[in-house]
Amino acid sequence: MNGKFVASLIVLCALVAGGAIYYLQVYGYYYRVEPQPGRDVQLVVAADGHAEVIPYADFQAIDADSSPIRYRACFTTPLRDADLAARYAPVAGGEPLVAPGWFDCFDAEEIGAGLEAGRIHIYLSAKNIAYGVDRVVAVAPDGRGWAWHELNHCGRKAYDGTPVGEDCPPPPKEGGS
Known part of the structure; x- marks a missing residue:
């Protein structure tokens, strides 16, 4: 017993x-991220590096304080790839991370397939949202758009333990200053 x-x-x-x-x-x-109308979806202008808001609607996003790469957002925009490619900074590569199933507007597999097929392109939204983490935006031909956080060059080095080198800012001190 x-x-x-x-x-x-x-x-x-x-x-x-x-x-x-x-x-x-x-x-x-x-x-859930509280929408901030007129500020939620920005892209970096390739010519001078400043960020500007693009037209968007139907914005919804989630985030978590436990990790800087848990941010996911969905929106729609009237801009198409030709408009975006002519003005904004593209990002090479890029891989959307899977969102929780209940946040169903963000389908990482669909976005990834579109990226691989060349139908969807990624643009820089903000550099160093957190140390070594950039926000990127992808837009489909039908105007659906997604944003997520992704490790940049410095972040990949910092988080895998290799020295970040002189081309990266110094990582933040553990436990704050």
Whole structure:
């Protein structure tokens, strides 16, 4: 009887812990970003490096304080690729990270397939939102757009443990200044 009780207790604890971990990863840390009309979707102008707001509608976004790369946003815009490519700074590569299933406007697989096929292009929205993390924006031919945070050159170096080098600003000190 004692063995069955202990085994049941271990299984129950494992289920509760697993459920808690799942909840925290999928729901617990995320929050909806309050829209800031006229400021939510910006792109960096290639000619001079300043950011400007592009026309957009239907904006919705999520973020989390637990990681600088959990930001995801969706919107629509009347601008098309020719308009964007002529004015804004493109980003080479780029890979959208998967959003929680409940944030269904952000489909990383669809965006990734569009990027691979060359139908969707990525543009720089903001450099160093957090150390080594840039915000990028992608727009589909039908005007749907997405934004997410992505590690830049300095961030990839800093987070994999290699020296960041002189071309990167010094990383922030652990625990604040």
